């Protein structure tokens with residue numbers, strides 16, 4: 117059940133069937149020259165919609181914006197602060213809680229470390245604030261588990277490479293514009309850089325030329341199965357109320 121499509125009555129009926137809600141979070145950031153700026157949001161929302169076709173779960177409208185670090189200066193990247201993201205998630209979860217929901221899966225299409233850390237931090241806060249909830253925080257990178265590498269060729273694929281190009285070729289083929297050059301940037305870690313674009317000019321981390329629609333279909337099917345497993349797990353979690 118997609119919250120953006122159901123009515124007040126539909127929501128009331130939905131909450132009688134499930135107390136679990138997926139909250140998709142994306143980003144608006146460069147994804148090379150071949151993938152759209154909202155790739156992370158489009159991917160995670162599509163995944164959540166497909167989960168809702170299989171599992172009894174509510175899906176909140178996606179949050180389009182996320183916290184950006186190394187892509188922040190590339191053309192079209194529009195980020196928000198970690199503070200704003202934490203406040204936004206906190207308000208939305210509190211509101212969903214007042215509506216009767218008790219199990220929250222905050223799933224991010226963007227895997228940036230500061231972004232995921234902000235989601236985890238607010239998750240910990242919500243656990244203290246709200247009685248009887250169970251909450252999970254994950255990014256779709258967590259769904260790219262070992263078995264996926266039987267058909268995904270790039271081990272250190274991280275951004276706009278084989279994985280994301282495959283998924284977008286499957287879910288939004290009309291938005292994929294050719295390909296971009298393979299790139300494996302090297303940052304001077306642990307030194308933080310003020311000009312990340314200099315170290316990562318093309319904005320790709322991986323090899324987009326290895327992406328195809330069939331790999332995308334398999335990645336989405338794998339992701340849907342993993343999230344359905346997580347829903348079963350969180351619904352059986354002892355701290356949850358029912």
Ligand SMILES: [Zn+2]
Pocket residue numbers: 147155156225226227275276280
């Ligand atoms: Zn991405």
